[in-house]
Amino acid sequence: MPQTLAEKIIATASGHQSVSPGDIVTARVDLAMIHDSGGPRRVKPILDRFGGTVWDPNKVVVVSDHYVPAHDDETRSIQALTKKWVADQGIRAFYDEKGICHVVVPENGHLIPGMFVVGGDSHSPTGGAFGTYMFGIGATEMAGVLLTGEIWIKVPETILIEWTGQLGPRISAKDMMLYTCGKLGMDGGQYQAVEYRGSAVAKLDMQERMTLSNMTAELGGQAGIIAPDETTAGYLRECGRTVENADFWRTDVGARLKAHHIFDASALEPQVAAPHSPANAAQVGDYNKVPVNVAYIGACTGAKLADLRMAAEVLRGCKLSSNVTLKIAPASLKDQEIAKNEGLMALFAEAGAEILPNACGICAGYGPDRLGEDVVCISTTARNFRGRMGAPSSKVFLGSPYTVAASAVAGYIADPREIQGRHR
Amino acid sequence: MTGMVRIWKFGDDIDTDALAPGQYMNAPLDQLSAHCLESVNAGFAVNVKPGDIIAAGFNFGTGSSREQAAQALRHLGVSAVIAKSFAGIFYRNAINLGLPVFECADTDQIRDGDTAELDLAQAKLVVAGDADPIACQPIPGFLMQILADGGLVPHLEKRFSAGKI
Ligand code: SF4
Numbered sequence: 001m002p003q004t005l006a007e008k009i010i011a012t013a014s015g016h017q018s019v020s021p022g023d024i025v026t027a028r029v030d031l032a033m034i035h036d037s038g039g040p041r042r043v044k045p046i047l048d049r050f051g052g053t054v055w056d057p058n059k060v061v062v063v064s065d066h067y068v069p070a071h072d073d074e075t076r077s078i079q080a081l082t083k084k085w086v087a088d089q090g091i092r093a094f095y096d097e098k099g100i101c102h103v104v105v106p107e108n109g110h111l112i113p114g115m116f117v118v119g120g121d122s123h124s125p126t127g128g129a130f131g132t133y134m135f136g137i138g139a140t141e142m143a144g145v146l147l148t149g150e151i152w153i154k155v156p157e158t159i160l161i162e163w164t165g166q167l168g169p170r171i172s173a174k175d176m177m178l179y180t181c182g183k184l185g186m187d188g189g190q191y192q193a194v195e196y197r198g199s200a201v202a203k204l205d206m207q208e209r210m211t212l213s214n215m216t217a218e219l220g221g222q223a224g225i226i227a228p229d230e231t232t233a234g235y236l237r238e239c240g241r242t243v244e245n246a247d248f249w250r251t252d253v254g255a256r257l258k259a260h261h262i263f264d265a266s267a268l269e270p271q272v273a274a275p276h277s278p279a280n281a282a283q284v285g286d287y288n289k290v291p292v293n294v295a296y297i298g299a300c301t302g303a304k305l306a307d308l309r310m311a312a313e314v315l316r317g318c319k320l321s322s323n324v325t326l327k328i329a330p331a332s333l334k335d336q337e338i339a340k341n342e343g344l345m346a347l348f349a350e351a352g353a354e355i356l357p358n359a360c361g362i363c364a365g366y367g368p369d370r371l372g373e374d375v376v377c378i379s380t381t382a383r384n385f386r387g388r389m390g391a392p393s394s395k396v397f398l399g400s401p402y403t404v405a406a407s408a409v410a411g412y413i414a415d416p417r418e419i420q421g422r423h424r
Numbered sequence: 425m426t427g428m429v430r431i432w433k434f435g436d437d438i439d440t441d442a443l444a445p446g447q448y449m450n451a452p453l454d455q456l457s458a459h460c461l462e463s464v465n466a467g468f469a470v471n472v473k474p475g476d477i478i479a480a481g482f483n484f485g486t487g488s489s490r491e492q493a494a495q496a497l498r499h500l501g502v503s504a505v506i507a508k509s510f511a512g513i514f515y516r517n518a519i520n521l522g523l524p525v526f527e528c529a530d531t532d533q534i535r536d537g538d539t540a541e542l543d544l545a546q547a548k549l550v551v552a553g554d555a556d557p558i559a560c561q562p563i564p565g566f567l568m569q570i571l572a573d574g575g576l577v578p579h580l581e582k583r584f585s586a587g588k589i
Contacts (some may be wrong), residue, residue, distance in 0.1 A: 024566055037449070038489060046577055050584060067450070074450050122489040122513055138491030138517035140576050147580065152566065186437055187483040191512030220483060222512050277437065365446030385441040385487060386463050 002252035004158040005225055006193035009133040009249070013116035014153075021157040021256075031059050031110060032145050033119040035101045037066035037364075040085035041078055042139035043120075043146055054089050055149040061093040061110055062086050063101035068359045071368055099332025099358040102126035102214060102300035106206075107334055109239030113228040113249040118145055123300055123382065125194075125216040128225035129209040130232060131249045133193070135222045156192040156222055157258035158251065163200035165266030170416040172310060173208040174302060174380065174400035176200070177215035178271035179263070182281030189221025192258055195251060196226050200265030206235040207306035214301050215382050218278040227251065270415060272378075273398040276386040284403055287413040291323065294377040295408035296389075297401055298329035298356065299363040302380020305335040307401040312344040314405035314416050320352045321411030327369065329356035353408075365389050371396070378407045426503050426542045428552065429475040432468060433536035434461070436481035440514065443485065443493035453492070453499050460496040474501030477542055477549075479534040481507065485514020494518040504542055506531060506549060506560055519567050522575035526560035534558070 003011070003018060011019045013027035034043065039062060047053070054060055064082055067075040079096075086094045095104045102123050105111060113131030118124065120142045127134030137145070145151050163176060180188070194216050201209065209226050216224025226232075227250035233243050269283035297303050297311050308330060320326055328348055330336035336358055339345050348355065356362075362369045363381045371377055371390025377397070379389070384396035399407070402416035409419055442463050448456045461468045478484075478497065484507035485493055494517045497505065504524040508531055518525040526547055533554075534540075540551040547560040563571065573579035 024564065038491075049577070050580070078450070120489065122487065124489075136489040136513050138489050138494075138513060138520065140491055140520045141516055144520075144576050144580055185483075186486055187509055187511070190509075191515075220486065220511055365441070366449065370447070383439075383487060385439045387445055387447070388441045392463050 002254040004193065004251045004255045004257070005131070005195060005227055005249060006133055006156055006158050006223065009114055009116055010153060010155055012114065019155045021155050023155045024152055025155060026150050026152050027116055028150055029059070029118050029145055030115040031061060031117045032142065033061045033063070033101060033105055033117065033124070034142060035062070035066055035121060036064040036068070036078055036082045038120040038139045038142070040082045043143040044085055046140065046143035047146060050147055054146045057090040057092070059149070060089070060091050060146065061105055062091055063095045063104050064097055065100045066360045066364055066366055068097045069357050097358070099334065100300040100360060102210070103304055103331040103335065106130060106210070107239065107332060109236065109241045112236060112241050113232065113243050113246060118142070118151060122217045123214050125221060125224040126210050126214040126300060128213040128216065128223050129206060131225060131228040133223050133225060136217070158193045158195050158255070159189060159221065159258050160260040161194060161196050162198040162260065162262045163196070163265045164198050164262060165264045166200055166203060167265045167268060170402040171268055171270055172400045172402060173204055173211035175268055175271040176265065177212060177218065178273050178278060178281040178398060179268060181215070181218050181273065181278040182271070184219060184261070186218060186277060186279045187220040189216060189219035191220060191222045194219060194221035194224045196224065201226065202229065205306055206231060207304040210304065211301060215278070218382055270400060270403050270417070272403060272413060273384060275384055275395040275397065278383055278398055284399070284413065284415045287397065288415070290397070290413045292376045292378045292397070292407055292412060293324060294371060294375055295324055295326045295404050296362055296377055296379040296381065297404055298327065298361050298379070299381040300331055301382040302401055303329055303331040305338055307380060308335065308339045308344055310401040311405040312347050314402055314419055315351045315409065316347060318351060318409045318419065320408050323411045324408045326351070326353040326408040327356055327362070328353050329361040330358055333358045362389050378404050378413060380404050426475055426477065428539050428541050429477055429503065430473065431534055431536065431538045431540050432465070432472065432476060432478050433534055434464060434478060434480040437483045437486050438464065438480055440485060440487035440490055440493040444490050444496050449490065449492065453495060456492055457496040457499040460500060469500060472500050472502065475503045476501065477540065478502055478505045479507070479531045480505065481531060482509045484510050486511040489513045491517040491521060494521045494523050498523050504544070519570055520576035522571060524563065524571055526563065528558060528560040530558050
């Protein structure tokens with residue numbers, strides 16, 4: 001029987017020859033990822049009722065990214081608790097203030113094709129870019145995983161999203177996902193496995209693929225996977241990992257699908273999603289000249305090295321509009337260092353951008369940089385729900401790093417293809 | 425059976441930032457719960473009574489994995505949520521925390537302020553004044569077991585004491 005990639009991974013993790021959509025199986029997890037917000041402070045009280053130790057400290061990775069840097073007693077105590085718990089458990093994979101979990105975990109080589117992974121965060125589908133079946137769960141369920149090393153899963157059907165053609169200049173993975181959210185809606189993924197493929201996907205680098213997988217959360221898919229290829233293998237080699245059975249970890253020809261959507265990348269325009277839903281996406285021209293006060297380049301979705309390069313391409317030689325504050329929170333320390341070596345951080349400073357720590361920052365609405373009353377923001381983040389990034393009266397538009405940078409220069413929502421050169 | 429309780433009706437895509445606003449995420453549960461759904465219905469957290477039911481449209485609980493979204497509802501005494509569909513992580517969290525969640529195609533006919541009685545075992549909602557009960561999809565048996573135990577933690581405690589881990 002031909003099988004989907006999702007079915008192969010779940011069958012392997014649950015010790016079955018094969019599985020079928022709708023089966024409820026118990027699977028062993030290869031890795032569990034938690035962060036400071038939903039992690040130790042929430043799971044420890046539960047674990048303590050059962051003797052307190054995790055099933056396998058070598059299969060747990062912990063990242064402090066939500067409440068960093070600590071700015072008050074509450075957040076300082078969260079950080080202290082996280083550090084102590086990690087040490088007590090003997091967990092070695094601990095990344096403290098190194099960046100956002102969904103970026104830090106793969107950049108340290110923790111994800112390889114065929115793995116079955118859970119994360120204590122809704123953007124855990126990001127890991128799917130590596131041919132990993134990775135999905136998000138809440139803290140109580142995570143406590144169950146940390147105790148037993150197992151989790152139940154209803155085997156999903158697979159929704160194939162195929163992008164033919166090639167993206168035009170200054171159009172990116174973020175535009176692909178905003179477009180898809182607009183087309184299919186926030187429940188278009190129906191909590192099934194979404195798989196991305198096609199010529200436009202094949203051409204994306206790993207961080208752009210991560211953006212596709214990441215925003216599977218906004219589509220309502222459980223996981224967002226991409227079968228490994230040479231690009232995957234190349235990225236993993238850099239992290240000191242090798243891919244085994246690369247040819248096995250793909251959806252077989254003839255495997256049963258729930259749906260197969262085909263979109264043409266060549267016809268895609270830059271997309272912007274209006275408040276308060278990623279599904280309110282339309283082409284940038286529809287929002288042309290909407291004035292903005294804050295431009296935010298941040299989050300696992302939109303501040304990786306690939307995203308910083310896109311923003312820099314637009315900002316090079318430009319000055320920010322005097323009406324706009326541009327805030328940039330590079331998604332990981334490692335990406336920021338590479339960006340620095342490439343001269344991008346200097347370029348951002350020269351343009352007048354404010355650099356924030358390598359953390360979730362405004363995206364999660366935690367911390368002191370939250371958006372104030374009535375602020376209009378254009379952001380590279382994944383979700384623009386009412387009040388998420390600050391005051392309920394604030395409005396957030398979502399766009400690609402190109403579009404956000406272009407809007408920071410223009411002072412209003414702008415098509416990144418029209419900014420070039422104009423402000424030099 | 426829940427007895428006759430009030431129904432609070434909401435629309436589609438009720439998200440986790442509405443259920444558990446980020447701003448109060450490091451506050452204790454009772455403070456967080458006081459802001460539950462305030463951006464959609466300012467009177468909800470103040471007026472909801474233990475046992476009341478929420479009915480909603482598609483994709484209830486969309487957004488983050490924060491289980492405070494389900495916890496706040498439980499804390500306020502909500503006895504069940506009935507929606508056309510649920511976001512997957514919210515659905516799992518609700519079951520794990522012992523909050524019954526039912527998928528139901530017909531929530532359009534339910535109005536805010538209706539009184540109704542929910543038969544959990546039969547997955548049927550009887551709205552006062554309506555002749556026919558509204559059928560919901562039953563919760564799969566495996567998950568019913570977790571709910572019956574009061575959520576995942578008591579369920580695991582049972583497994584532990586039975587030596588099944
Ligand atoms: S950056 Fe935003 S979307 Fe990403 S993990 Fe942090 S809060 Fe979640």
